[in-house]
Amino acid sequence: MDAEKLVERVAQAADEKKGLDIVRIAVGEVSVLADYFVLITGQSRTQVRAIAAGIVDEIKLEDRIPRHLEGLGDASWVLQDFGDVIVHVFLAQEREFYRLEAFWGHAPRHRYAAEPTPHWEELVPLTPPRRSDATEEGELAR
Numbered sequence: 001m002d003a004e005k006l007v008e009r010v011a012q013a014a015d016e017k018k019g020l021d022i023v024r025i026a027v028g029e030v031s032v033l034a035d036y037f038v039l040i041t042g043q044s045r046t047q048v049r050a051i052a053a054g055i056v057d058e059i060k061l062e063d064r065i066p067r068h069l070e071g072l073g074d075a076s077w078v079l080q081d082f083g084d085v086i087v088h089v090f091l092a093q094e095r096e097f098y099r100l101e102a103f104w105g106h107a108p109r110h111r112y113a114a115e116p117t118p119h120w121e122e123l124v125p126l127t128p129p130r131r132s133d134a135t136e137e138g139e140l141a142r
Contacts, residue, residue, distance in 0.1 A: 022112035
């Protein structure tokens with residue numbers, strides 16, 4: 001199964017477990033770490049575990065298992081490394097604290113939408129705020 005199909009299966013499995021704010025980040029365009037990150041929010045530790053288990057169960061159907069799995073004990077942030085795709089299932093406060101979307105803001109991002117038919121909606125790239133030339137000139141004059 002190629003990375004894009006794996007991302008689709010991950011998103012569908014997370015959606016079936018009522019995962020929220022499912023976002024894929026094409027990190028492969030800016031890093032050799034993986035082709036994609038998939039970020040998912042769960043509303044409780046129990047739901048985070050259920051989403052993570054649902055993803056593994058779905059991907060096992062394709063004879064793939066995570067190379068590395070971390071965080072199931074605490075279940076505030078579960079990481080599943082499938083090699084070309086790395087899945088992050090967070091509690092909302094963990095996702096907000098670590099801000100992976102901002103860290104990888106220069107990579108293309110898409111939000112998963114299951115309705116009316118499953119598809120990905122492009123998100124505006126996150127770029128660091130650029131200081132205005134006037135501010136830079138003012139600082140140089142000091």
